[in-house]
Amino acid sequence: MRQRRFLLCVFWLLSASALKAQEQPEDSTQFTVEEMVKFALINSPLVKISELDAEIGDRQIKSSLSAWLPQVSANTQWSNNLKLQTQPIGDQLITFGQPYSGNLNFTVDQTIFNRDVFLASKGSSLARNQLSQTMETQKIEAVITVARAFYDLLLSLEQIKVFDENIVRQEKQYKDARARFEAGLVDKTDFQRASISLANIQSQRNRLVSSLDAKYSYLKQVSGYPLDQELTLHYEYGEMAKRAELDVAPDFIMENRVDYQLAKTQYSLSELETSYSKWAYIPAIKGFYNYNFLFFNQNFSGLLDESFPTSALGLSASIPIFQGGKRSDEVRLARLKQEKSLVSLNNYEKQLNTEYETALADYNANYFAWQTLQDNLDLAEEVYNTIKLQYDEGVKAYVDLVVAESELRTAQINNYNALYSVLSSKLDLQRAMGLINPSSIESSF
Template sequence: MNSSKQVMFLIMAAVGCFSVSAHAQDSASLPEKATLPDLIDFALENRAVIHQAELDEEIGEREIASALSGWFPQINADASYNRNIKIPTAVIGDQVISMGQKNVGALVLQADQQLLNPGLLQASKAAKYIRQQNALNTEDSKINTIVEVSKGYYDILTSEEQLQIVQENIQRIQKQLNDARARYETGIVDRTDYKRAEISLSNTLAEQKRVVQLLGYKYAYLKELVGLTPEQSLSLSFDYASMESEMLLDTTLTLDYQRRVEYQQLQTQRQLQQLNTQYNKWTFLPRLSAFYNYAWDYRDNQFADLFSRSFPRSVFGLSLNLPIFQGGKRIQEIRKSRLMEDRLDWDIVNLRNQLNTQYELAMATYQANLNDWRTAKRNVELSEEVYNTIKLQYDEGIKTYLDLMTAETDLRTSQINYLNAMYAVLSGKLDVQQALGTIDTNN
């Protein structure tokens, strides 16, 4: 018996492990060295705000279905029981006759069908635009996710490259420190060059530590953006050579307001407000509905025999309700709704101006950053040439160590400026694409 239980336990454990393993294999995961497209795809599948937007769409569908359910027959069942303490009477001729019995019960089934209802008409017309509005909200969340994840990736890319530059500087300064120590020990120079090299090395090591600590935060922030938990690991793949090819943008593109999600959202609100105005006009229409019921009445003086016999009855009819006067409320609601339409028209005008300003700013910033990047790239080449020349002259005793330190500082500064300019261009390109409405969430 015990052996059988052990076998069953092992089988169940194996099935459980297989289920967990299969679930883990089915779930999306990032590759060992994730590229930017990998991060974007993962974020669009796993980020919380995307799931929330998609759930909002599902909630919207349920709300639409709930609102439209009023067009279907509404079936209700009612049951009642009354104990007549004093039975009603009626006088017929010179006789007093009891009208009823002590125990009365009823079971009623009724079906109601709306035939004309302004509220249901509005719900039917508005369903299309509510779906469109919810889908646009999801699209907006996806666009923001693509932009934020891309900027986070580019930020880490430039920081990783900056760390590499700092590490190369440390190696170079360490060599200079060793050379200065050797020259000082042989009496060629005084201890000034040696101390300056120590100071420069100490500052560069501090800079390295700062970059490493900030990188930790940037990786944590990117995890948050793509939907990874803090416990999950994240390693990235960088193709520095392809970054330059991704910087260029067609600056001849013109702004089309219809491509912007924000503009489409406001247009949808305008259409919904027009429907609201129409609904307020429909409130002058009557409400027409049909009903049918079937009932079983039970009557008896003895409670034990109450349900021994039933007295069926049934009725079909139409119900018409025509609101004639409501103190002018409907007229005021129509006027208010029209004013809200006018206000949305001005919101659209204001949004167009804002989108145009955003585009002009993004394009001007991108072009300025692109020019800064080209200048920084040229400065890196020049500073490398100057440093190599002064390094040779220092080794030959022509230049002082201060000249070498100045050339090295200029080189490091130009390299860092180049990286910052590269990030600014890549980030600015995303801003221009977002302003143009050309970010494709499906590709």
Template sequence: MNLNKLILVLICTLSATLPSAVVFGQTATNDKQLNNASLQEVISYALVNKPGVRQSLIDEEIGERDIKSALSGWFPQINGSANYNNNLKQQVNALTINGETSYITFGTKQTSALTLQADQQFLNAGLIQASKAAKFYRQQYKQNTENTKITTVVEVSKAFYDILTSKEQLSIINENITRLEKQLKDSKAQYDVGLVDKTDYQRAQISLSNSKADKKRNEELMKYKYAYLRELIGYGTEKELSLNFNASSMEREILLDTTQQYVYENRVEYRLLQTQKQLQHLNTSYNKWSYLPTIAGFVNYNWNYMNNNFSDLYNKNFPSSVFGLTLALPIFQGTKRTQEIKKSQLQERRIDLDLLNAKNQINTQYQQAMATYKANLNDWKTAGSNVDISKQVYNTIKLQYDEGIKTYLDLMTSETDLRTAQLNYLNALYSLLSSKLDVQQSLGTITVNQ
């Protein structure tokens, strides 16, 4: 065999042992346009396209590759190697026969070897731990994704309701502007014929200007709120976004069963801590398994070449092969294993305290969310009653003003009270819906399919 053929054989042999390329799956994205989209459609879009959600799904894939990489140690490990040596000074040994000593030079000036070896693990503490921990790591990655999705549902819902509330506020302001424009026109006409003084007309101008300023401010804030919603759901700025607003649907969503009791296991954050504890317990077991011996088998095949002339080195080979088992038994490591076991047990105890702290936090979050919801529910009912009363007061004073009984200042005051009551009602409704989401999150009843 000449040198070129030998190199070709070596390359082919090593190539056969290399793993084939793996194509990682990518999270599919949804590029559809959100036109006249409902809350459910916006949430569904966010759960596919939000960068944070997509990153969690990629983390799941990365975790799966880590698991498979760790478990690959159970498969045969095949390696190839090659070497070449030029013995500048060959070893000389003395050989004595019948009292006469002769000096013999061992080996040849040129040597080379190609080796192909396969190793197989039969008993290994690290691989045992990887096998047992695989399902818990998969569970942890999925729980992280679930947590991200639940947070996304809450954030997107609040942002959607905020835009809807602002939209309704703009409608109220527009209605108020329409009324004020009519009042300005009427007061101007009355002033022109000398029925009223100039102050009524001027007050109407001030009220109208203030309402138009409120409208401009809300319109500008609406741009930001749409931009924030785009950010939350991963919606490109180059695409059109329109939402399906239904104020009555908001009111239908306010009711909540306040008798529900929280269950710690319903909270994904609590389940994540439980998974961490299971993994830490496995780590403790691993440190105990480190007392076990490591048993592995191997087999190799060697192509050995020897010659004094480099040009003739690869003309003839002297093959050899070995099969065997190895056993490594840790006997004493200076108390390292004992310290690692104690450390891991302490970490387990620390996670127990994390679980206890999580229970206290869940209880506090639930009590706070439920108290806020009940308070907001009362505020919403009060605001609704105030709107009805304010409408009645305004209508009465408007009739009295038209008949000349009430002053324009009284009409303006009732107008302001009505607008304030309407806006307070919308703010109370938004706060109520937000606090309901907080209660559901504290109970752990929000799911990505909800």
């Protein structure tokens, strides 16, 4: 019976462990580019700051709009009138007041019209659009920055793999050349060349390895990933090659760009500022209600025994009559700023069109170069394999093998550099076309 209970306990423990293992990811430190970007959109300092700026701006809007609501305040004052006021009335001197006095005043103000509050009300929707569009623009920048850092680190890792393969191949060639020299088949220059080539490859590999820590740190910085945690990139060359393809036709629709929408919102705000400056001629009007409790007595102890309240209800208006030409100058200034904003918007439209044309040209050029270098890589591999066979048979000199091996390594490195350039220029083209959508990363990549 005890044995049966023990077996049941073991079974439940193993089942719980298996279930827990299924609930957790196999490796939470391994990221694809989409997963890295999604992580950054939550944890990136740039995104967090933009979200805080949006929240700060929203609170400022709500604070400004609160002026439309009734403003209630209370004031109180208590005095010991050390010297009472004396006034001559006829041939007598009359003393006014009591030694102790106080008051408790409640005031309610209701804004009916005020140009500052009216501007806040009219511009609240535009201001919120501006905050939202600014935050979206910052998220797009975060996506591009993190993706580029990911691709740059990926490029270095792939180049290190190329050098590792070349080192293995070069070490074998060095051993073969030394064996041939010791057998008296060739002179010592063959294995000396192999030694020099091997040292050069190892030096280039070490330079790349030394740069990895800095590139990992930069990727962690821009994505908000903890510096003290391990980070592993998950990728496949074939998958990266597929990403180089642009899935949609490169049609340029300027309204798709969030930063262009932001520029139009800023122009609309400049139009509102012009209207605001004209409202300076309109009086500020508010309603008010006061209720005041007055207290006074000969003795401090009896000050609160009896109150003498007063109250008032009314309207107040502040009418600007003459301000030395300030209002007309402010209207002209606002119009000039609006005109400047319109010129800037028109120029920005041209700038965005130029950016699109440049990004499209760069992408097409880089994509064509990558396709060409892929063909060169196939040829370099074929040439190397042919010369390697000829060298092994004693037909070709070792120097030809060294040249072929160097050309193969160069073709491999150039191929990865070209792929990185295509991926990077694709990001620029997607941004120029307004295709990067932070809320749907899968469709953006």
